[in-house]
Amino acid sequence: MADRTIWRFNKRPEGSNLDSSFALANEEIPALNQGEILIRNHYIGMDAGTRNWLKAREDGFAPPLPLGAAMVGILIGTIEASEHPDYHAGQLVRAWGQWSNYSIVIPEEATVHVLNQDIDDIRHYLGLLGPTGLTAFFGVTDVGKAKKGETFVVSAAGGATGSVAGQIARIIGCKTIGIAGTQEKLDWIVSDLGFDHGINYKTENVEDQLRKTCPEGIDVYFDNVAGPILDAVLANIAVHGRVALSGMMENYNKEEPVPGPYQFDMLLMRRATITGFLSRDFFPRMEESDTQIRTWIDQNLISMRFDETEGIENAPTVYKNLFEGKNIGKSIIKI
Numbered sequence: 001m002a003d004r005t006i007w008r009f010n011k012r013p014e015g016s017n018l019d020s021s022f023a024l025a026n027e028e029i030p031a032l033n034q035g036e037i038l039i040r041n042h043y044i045g046m047d048a049g050t051r052n053w054l055k056a057r058e059d060g061f062a063p064p065l066p067l068g069a070a071m072v073g074i075l076i077g078t079i080e081a082s083e084h085p086d087y088h089a090g091q092l093v094r095a096w097g098q099w100s101n102y103s104i105v106i107p108e109e110a111t112v113h114v115l116n117q118d119i120d121d122i123r124h125y126l127g128l129l130g131p132t133g134l135t136a137f138f139g140v141t142d143v144g145k146a147k148k149g150e151t152f153v154v155s156a157a158g159g160a161t162g163s164v165a166g167q168i169a170r171i172i173g174c175k176t177i178g179i180a181g182t183q184e185k186l187d188w189i190v191s192d193l194g195f196d197h198g199i200n201y202k203t204e205n206v207e208d209q210l211r212k213t214c215p216e217g218i219d220v221y222f223d224n225v226a227g228p229i230l231d232a233v234l235a236n237i238a239v240h241g242r243v244a245l246s247g248m249m250e251n252y253n254k255e256e257p258v259p260g261p262y263q264f265d266m267l268l269m270r271r272a273t274i275t276g277f278l279s280r281d282f283f284p285r286m287e288e289s290d291t292q293i294r295t296w297i298d299q300n301l302i303s304m305r306f307d308e309t310e311g312i313e314n315a316p317t318v319y320k321n322l323f324e325g326k327n328i329g330k331s332i333i334k335i
């Protein structure tokens, strides 16, 4: 068998020290066991939420990734060999696999999805027609229950999940405000994606800017970051407002307990709702989001920007960039 280049998880990161957590290895591809498939990876999504798996905590939404294991990511690839009766060589699939040029997975454990390649740019199976589209779609419509005429705010708005969530809210007919950390991201979401306003959380007072741009109050907040930005939103939440809690970028690299949000009592004052959600809850309904998003793509209403880097050797650096805000749109590695 040929060799593969693979990133192994060797050390639990402390804070933002992600660089030394992974080690690149050259390994012979092992023979497949019964029930396994070998995938030649084409693209691997860099997903900030996987940071949770690098922690030692046992009470997270997934068990800690064991030391020595290959780093995991959602990828698009072609099956090279199969020892599973339901899969065969040549099929294009999306799966949870390894940061490598080849992945070996057990389909029942890796959420393998056979793709019928009915779209020109297969990267969209990681983006709009993949986990990003799914999270954004159900986070906005099902969890946030955004309705036409309402005011919608999203954080990490220049990233993958946030940029799509904001577009979906705009299509539904919400007034849409995005919060991000660079002027370039704000220019993009307002000029190209049609957000009504952008707020730079690094240079502006978010609470004041939200008060100015949302005097009627915020009906739906799609929260990708938690921390002080959640406080700024809660101070401006509308009566019966909803917070769809997607992720916590502000907290992922923290070792110590995190303070606040100090404005938590506003949930009571405004009878607002905060609901955590995981995209996996919506996997069974993926056809619903896919069908709707495909219609919006055909109508030129929604788009996905890819932040693509070539070479598996760059995976840890590109992954770290997510936590430093250096990506715009969906960060992926091309193999």
Ligand SMILES: NC(=O)c1ccc[n+]([C@@H]2O[C@H](COP(=O)([O-])OP(=O)(O)OC[C@H]3O[C@@H](n4cnc5c(N)ncnc54)[C@H](OP(=O)(O)O)[C@@H]3O)[C@@H](O)[C@H]2O)c1
Binding pocket: 046, 047, 048, 049, 050, 131, 132, 135, 155, 156, 157, 158, 159, 160, 161, 162, 179, 180, 181, 182, 185, 224, 225, 245, 246, 247, 248, 249, 250, 251, 277, 278, 279, 280, 321, 322, 323, 324, 325, 326, 327, 328, 329, 330, 331
């Ligand atoms: N619930 C689910 O099932 C689910 C599924 C997918 C993703 N998510 C969540 O969605 C969020 C975004 O993930 P993604 O993979 O789409 O990554 P992404 O948004 O493409 O990249 C992460 C972005 O977060 C911003 N950020 C980093 N640290 C921050 C901080 N301390 N405060 C504010 N913003 C910060 C950075 O942009 P700036 O320049 O703006 O700082 C960065 O570009 C994550 O919280 C993730 O866990 C949840």
